[in-house]
Amino acid sequence: MNVLVRGGLIVTPEYVYQADVLVENGVIKEVGRGLNAPPGFEVIEAGGMLVLPGVVDEHVHMREPGLTYKDDFEHGTKAAAAGGVTTVVEMPNTLPPVDSAERVAEKARLLQGKAYVDFALYGVIHDGSVGRIREMLDAGVVGFKVFLGPTTGNIPPPRLGSLVEVMESSEKYGFTVAFHAETHELVEYFTARYRAQGSKPSLHDLARPPLAEAHAIRTIGSIQEHAGGRSLIVHVSSKQALEAVEEFKRRGVSMYAETCPHYLVLSADDYEKYGPLIKVNPPIRGRDHAEALLRGVNSGLIDTIGSDHAPHAPEEKSGDIWSAASGMPGVQTLLPLMLDLALRGFIDVRRIPLLMARNPAKLFKLWPWKGEIAPGSSGDLVVVDPREEYVVREEDLYYKHKLSPYIGWRLKGRVKYTILKGVVVARDGVVEGKPVGSWVRPVR
Numbered sequence: 001m002n003v004l005v006r007g008g009l010i011v012t013p014e015y016v017y018q019a020d021v022l023v024e025n026g027v028i029k030e031v032g033r034g035l036n037a038p039p040g041f042e043v044i045e046a047g048g049m050l051v052l053p054g055v056v057d058e059h060v061h062m063r064e065p066g067l068t069y070k071d072d073f074e075h076g077t078k079a080a081a082a083g084g085v086t087t088v089v090e091m092p093n094t095l096p097p098v099d100s101a102e103r104v105a106e107k108a109r110l111l112q113g114k115a116y117v118d119f120a121l122y123g124v125i126h127d128g129s130v131g132r133i134r135e136m137l138d139a140g141v142v143g144f145k146v147f148l149g150p151t152t153g154n155i156p157p158p159r160l161g162s163l164v165e166v167m168e169s170s171e172k173y174g175f176t177v178a179f180h181a182e183t184h185e186l187v188e189y190f191t192a193r194y195r196a197q198g199s200k201p202s203l204h205d206l207a208r209p210p211l212a213e214a215h216a217i218r219t220i221g222s223i224q225e226h227a228g229g230r231s232l233i234v235h236v237s238s239k240q241a242l243e244a245v246e247e248f249k250r251r252g253v254s255m256y257a258e259t260c261p262h263y264l265v266l267s268a269d270d271y272e273k274y275g276p277l278i279k280v281n282p283p284i285r286g287r288d289h290a291e292a293l294l295r296g297v298n299s300g301l302i303d304t305i306g307s308d309h310a311p312h313a314p315e316e317k318s319g320d321i322w323s324a325a326s327g328m329p330g331v332q333t334l335l336p337l338m339l340d341l342a343l344r345g346f347i348d349v350r351r352i353p354l355l356m357a358r359n360p361a362k363l364f365k366l367w368p369w370k371g372e373i374a375p376g377s378s379g380d381l382v383v384v385d386p387r388e389e390y391v392v393r394e395e396d397l398y399y400k401h402k403l404s405p406y407i408g409w410r411l412k413g414r415v416k417y418t419i420l421k422g423v424v425v426a427r428d429g430v431v432e433g434k435p436v437g438s439w440v441r442p443v444r
C-alpha cells in the first residue's frame with residue numbers, strides 16, 4: 001500500500017506536468033518534485049510515461065449474481081485491473097435485480113472477496129422499487145439505473161409517474177439517475193418493420209433509430225424540467241441524441257451524457273465484418289455519428305466515457321442479428337482505446353482524467369476519494385507508456401468469453417501499471433496478487 005511513482009508526466013483535466021506521486025497506506029500523501037521513498041516503499045520509475053488517475057468506469061455489467069455463465073465478477077474485475085480501471089460501478093440488472101436494501105447488502109457481500117478493483121453499486125428503478133429509493137440509498141448505492149426499454153434480466157420499463165417520483169427523489173437527495181434512453185414502443189415498431197426485410201446485420205441500426213433515443217431523452221428532460229433531479233444519459237450513440245442532450249443542457253437542466261468507445265471507434269461499416277459480435281443497444285451507427293460524438297467528447301457536451309461492459313456467452317452472440325444478444329465486453333479495452341485516440345491526436349489527453357475519472361466520480365458521489373490525483377485521494381493510478389505500440393491478443397483478455405471485436409487491433413500507448421490504493425494490481429497487463437478491491441459507498 002506504499003508506492004512512489006517517480007518522474008512521470010501527471011495528466012490532470014487541467015495540466016500535464018512532471019511530478020512524483022507518493023502513496024502511503026493506500027492514500028496519496030504528496031504530489032511534487034524530488035520526493036523520496038521511505039524504506040519499504042515500492043518505487044516505480046515513470047520517466048517518459050504518463051500518470052493518470054485510476055479510471056472510474058461507471059457502466060459495467062459483471063453478470064453476478066445469476067448470469068455467471070456470461071461472465072463473473074472475478075473475471076470482470078481482473079479485466080478491469082489489466083486495463084487501468086480501478087473502480088467499477090456495477091449495474092443492477094442481475095438475477096435477482098438489485099431493487100431493495102436487502103439486495104444491495106446481499107450483492108455487496110457476494111462480490112467482496114472477488115474484487116480485483118474497487119466497486120460501487122447501482123440500484124434499479126422499476127414500478128415496484130420506486131418506493132424503496134431511500135432504503136437503497138441508506139444501504140449504500142451510489143446512484144440508480146432506469147431502463148426505458150427491455151434489457152438483460154427483463155426488467156420492465158417504469159411508468160411515467162415512477163419517472164417523476166425518481167427525479168423528485170434525485171432532486172431531494174442529490175443522486176444521479178442513469179438512463180438507458182430508447183423509447184420501447186418505437187424500438188418495437190421499427191424492429192418489426194425491419195425484421196421483415198431479412199437479417200443483414202446492419203438492419204439492427206435501422207431497427208433502433210436515433211429517433212428512439214432522442215424521443216426518450218426528451219421525455220426524461222421534460223420530466224426533469226418539472227421535477228428537477230440529475231440524469232446521466234448512458235451510451236449516447238447518435239447525433240440526434242446529442243442534440244437532445246444539448247437542448248436540455250442549454251436550458252439549465254441537470255442532464256449529463258455518457259458515450260462508449262465502441263461508438264467512437266466502430267461504425268455501421270463494420271457490421272459486415274463483425275456481425276452480431278458488435279450488436280449493442282443503442283446500435284453502432286454511421287461514421288458521421290461517430291465523428292459527432294468525438295466532437296462532443298472534445299467540446300464538453302459528453303461528460304463521461306463508460307465501457308458498457310456487457311458480456312454474453314458465445315452461443316448467445318452467434319446466430320442471426322435478430323436473435324443474438326445485445327452487448328459486448330469492454331472494460332479491459334476502455335482506457336486502451338481512449339489512449340489510442342488521444343495519442344493519435346483525435347482527443348486531448350486531458351479529456352481522459354476528466355471524462356473517465358473526475359466526472360464519473362463526481363456524478364456517483366465517489367469524489368474526491370476517487371477520480372483525482374491529489375493529497376488525500378485514494379492511491380489509484382495508471383502508468384502508461386505512450387511510446388509503446390502493441391496488438392490486442394485474445395490470450396491477454398481476462399474475460400470468461402473473449403468475444404471482443406478489438407482482437408488483432410494495433411493500439412498506441414500501453415498500460416504498464418495499474419495501482420489500487422498503493423498496491424500494484426496489474427503489471428504490463430498481467431494481474432497480480434489477491435483480490436484487494438472493496439465496496440465503496442458514497443462519500444458523505
Ligand SMILES: [Zn+2]
Nearest residue numbers: 059061308310
Ligand atoms: Zn449497460
